[in-house]
Amino acid sequence: MGRGFMVSIAEILKGRHTGKEVELRGWIYRTRSVGGKAFVVVRDATGIVQVALSRDSVPPDAFGAAEKALIESAVLVRGKVVEDKRAPGGFEIRADDFKVIHFAEKFPIQEDLSEEFLLDVRHLWVRSQRMTAIFRIRHTTFGAVHEYFRDHGFWEVHPPMITPSGSEGGSTLFELDYFGRKAHLTQSWQLYAEALVLAMEKIYYIGPSFRAEKSRTTRHLTEYWHAEMEQAWAGMDDVIKHAEGAISHACQRVAEERPDDVVAMGRTPEFLKAVKPPFERMTYDDALKILKKQGMDIEWGKDLRTLEERALTEGKSKPIIVTHYPRVTQAFYKARDPKHPDLVLAFDLIGGDGVGEIVGGSERETDLEAIKKGLKEQGEDPKAYDWYLDSRRFGSVQHAGFGMGMERLIQWICKLDHIRDAVPFPRTPARFAP
RNA sequence: GCCGUCGUAGCUCAGUCCGGUAGAGCCCCCGACUGUUAAUCGGGUGGUCUGCGGUUCGAAUCCGCACGACGGCGCCA
Missing domain, CATH: 3.30.930.10 (Bira Bifunctional Protein; Domain 2)
Incomplete structure (x- = not known):
């Protein structure tokens, strides 16, 4: 990974790469997992998009990393862009590889934050x-x-x-x-x-x-x-x-x-x-x-x-x-x-x-x-x-x-x-x- | 410069009036779940209650001082 067709999230959301195999790098915005599937929402400087991983379609260590990585971890993703109504924004990446460049520590910013705390961080x-x-x-x-x-x-x-x-x-x-x-x-x-x-x-x-x-x-x-x-x-x-x-x-x-x-x-x-x-x-x-x-x-x-x-x-x-x-x-x-x-x-x-x-x-x-x-x-x-x-x-x-x-x-x-x-x-x- | 509000877990807060073993939700960790949308469900970790002093058998709680922050006014861009 890292030498493929690198794209920005904004381009994906405009439908420019639909159906294509692409690579994406960014930071984890949210994660959710259900049994053998993990959904990792990734942001870059241009937008946010959901990455869907199946336990059996990515290397085992990649799936484990996706489940383990906390918010704001830096990631590199390879997969196919598909249009899917179930995904936020209407597009998602079906990953066939997922690499964590840097595992973030527990990110202090969650929902429900005071103005004062947001100024501290x-x-x-x-x-x-x-x-x-x-x-x-x-x-x-x-x-x-x-x-x-x-x-x-x-x-x-x-x-x-x-x-x-x-x-x-x-x-x-x-x-x-x-x-x-x-x-x-x-x-x-x-x-x-x-x-x-x-x-x-x-x-x-x-x-x-x-x-x-x-x-x-x-x-x-x-x-x-x-x-x-x-x-x-x-x-x-x-x-x-x-x-x-x-x-x-x-x-x-x-x-x-x-x-x-x-x-x-x-x-x-x-x-x-x-x-x-x-x-x-x-x-x-x-x-x-x-x-x-x-x-x-x-x-x-x-x-x-x-x-x-x-x-x-x-x-x-x-x-x-x-x-x-x-x-x-x-x-x-x-x-x-x-x-x-x-x-x-x-x-x-x-x-x-x-x-x-x-x-x-x-x-x-x-x-x-x-x-x-x-x-x-x-x-x-x-x-x-x-x-x-x-x-x-x-x-x-x-x-x-x-x-x-x-x-x-x-x-x-x-x-x-x-x-x-x-x-x-x-x-x-x-x-x-x- | 003036007026007001607040300070309890990593975060958001309850508990303070009326003193008696420190609480909830979220986050995080462990487990379950093959399409989640702030996922859900079960279990668990986590605290100098801003600091100092006083009253008291006993203070997060009452009193005093200090520190920090937020909001409003004045002044300006």
């Missing part, structure tokens, strides 16, 4: 059908976002992960010992993007960001993948179009390439195909009026909270966009609205199903003195940002950009209850292992 749980479906959708989503930006003339450029300071306020930075000096893990490429955008004009990046926020919610990770873009000679409306475009493109690609996985997650490909621009748009003031009609009286200047975001997206099959937020509480680099000095040209793109903010973006402040003032208001020393301020001293031009949480996008596409399942090994305030 995450390194084993990643083998599940559910997890691998999500990982495939994640793969397609990442590819689609790269594709979107490259197709629209953006350069992929890479900021450093180790930085002296942050952009969203110092309290959420992970500190690290840099040969005796304090350094931090990046929480956004913002400052570097604004330096690079004056060189490359249209830039993007997808990479990790780190936030030391003790947020115990279903949509926060301390380490997450951030898709960020920055564009020169552009305003808020220009980048909103790219946010809609990138998300729509990702939804189209996932619907086209992963329809089975989408269905497994409880969405339909049609739902994702309908996610096309433009998305419903409203100003912050509009949002407050809508909420007031629903009996939610929000004080002007307060950020929209989870409760309010849920109310606004209730029943919506596409994300919505809220623009023109009050300037108070916003980061220093966001541009004031020239028509309303109390507002900033900032927007959030908010997904339904409890996911909330997927994208946050803005036009950027171009005026040196306004930026310095904003930094001081945020409790920062402008001297520490002097290199960044050079972007406002040497050819400062209108520019805008956004950051998108890739796991939040995946959470929304896959309709996940919790963001941690959007990534193989989630990092949350309480857990950084395995």
